[in-house]
Amino acid sequence: MIKLKNVSKTYPPNVQSLKDVNLDIDQGEFVSIVGQSGAGKTTLARLLIAEEKPTRGVIEIGGWDITRIRRREIPTLRRQIGIVFQDFKLLQKKTVYENVSFALEVAGETRKRVREIVPQVLKIVGLDEKLHRYPQQLSGGEQQRVVIARSLVHRPKVLLADEPTGNLDTLNTRDIIDLLLKINEFGTTVVLVTHNREVVNGLRKRVITLADGIVSSDKKHGKYLIS
């Protein structure tokens, strides 16, 4: 599903964030990418959603080589990848319903489809009672669930979650991870970028560790090994 071949990313003047990274993530996998600050986790996430282009190497998502993706093709890619961020990135002046429906509207879905899908995904994340609330009227955990709902509307093949629990307490963290596991059970590939040791160790799924821009370990049922 996701292939990285000899991918490097250098920022000017000469800061190497990723060095010759090779990765192969299969469909339906749940992968945690861990590492200390500056290890290259966020750069990797940004490359996967084409927010950055690699300096060298090839990136493929679902067989699509996005290494030299054109600007006008980016919206199509982003409709195939669900994205969840630590800082939620919700439109503050739109309601819960509008935040989720917006992702469908931009793809040109009909009004009928929007009316069908949005309540369904909001039910999955447990927010079907808070459709008309604005983000600032929700807790951190609830806001993150709206983001997950938004990322699910296109039935993405990949869900990329960059530090999704970074701003949440233990209880909400557990809820969000359970939700990601549930989504993974439906067949969606989940890539979780995190530095939360407890979360990673509790998952007992594949763990890829990045250190100084290189893959230092890749374990099928790994643990968070960095001190």
Added chain:
Amino acid sequence: MKLLTKTTRLLKAALQNIVRNAWLGIATIIVLVMALTSVNLLIGVNALIQDAVALLEEKIDVTVFFKQDANEALVTQAKFFISDLPQVKSAELVPSNEALERFKERHANDPEILEALAELDGNPLGATLRIKARSTSDYPFIMETLKNPQFADAIESKSYDDHSESIKNVQSIGENSRLIGMALIGIFALIGILIVFNTIRVAIYTQREEIGIMRLVGASSLFVRTPFVIQGILLAAVALLISAALVALGVAWIEPVLTPLYDGTDPGLKRYFIEHWLRLLAIQGGGLALLVGITSWVAAGKYLKR
């Protein structure tokens, strides 16, 4: 159907943007109204000056006094010759006998003058030709034409020599006021453009995060940009209507105040705006919509990089 859905969504997004960023919208409208009103103020002042100059120009004429013994046929021929010139607006001939009648009428209550006139053998007054040119710049040409040897000998004097200085002054005021007026309108329009450009940029800057999020969830740049352009054009339309209302009220209020300064005649301000309202509205509305549309497109594009 898809196009209709898309258009409805873009319009809805633009209207939601306006409602949910109401204060920003109000601030933008105020700036647009100020820019438009100041340009209209200058247009009005320019129209008033042009009218005043036209009034002065209208008062100017040149009178040719023919000799008392000038041949009547030659005088009539001179009148037709002058009237046919494209530079001449009107030429009024007063024959010598009519000139005498008018003189007598004017001095009907002055027996001394009438007695002195009766003592003379014949009519001491020659014919006069009153000429109005289409433009003040045409008088020198007309004067030159009157030097034609065919009529020159029959002419006693011309009043142009007395007026030449004032004609030159009016001509110079007219030319300068047109030039300065146009330059000032140009400068104000330019300042207005810069203010509008920056206001729209600031308005979109405050929404840069939203633009980034829209992009992240897969919105195409067209889908992100278009509501901002529609929003800008709608705000510009509201500003145009408000400034048009302000100008109409201002003109209605100031016209009676100005009338005494114009010797009780029409200062021409209201007339100018009534005659040119469609053109002014089209130029200002079109220009503003274009400016706001392009600015919104460019400013939103800045946050669409990736």
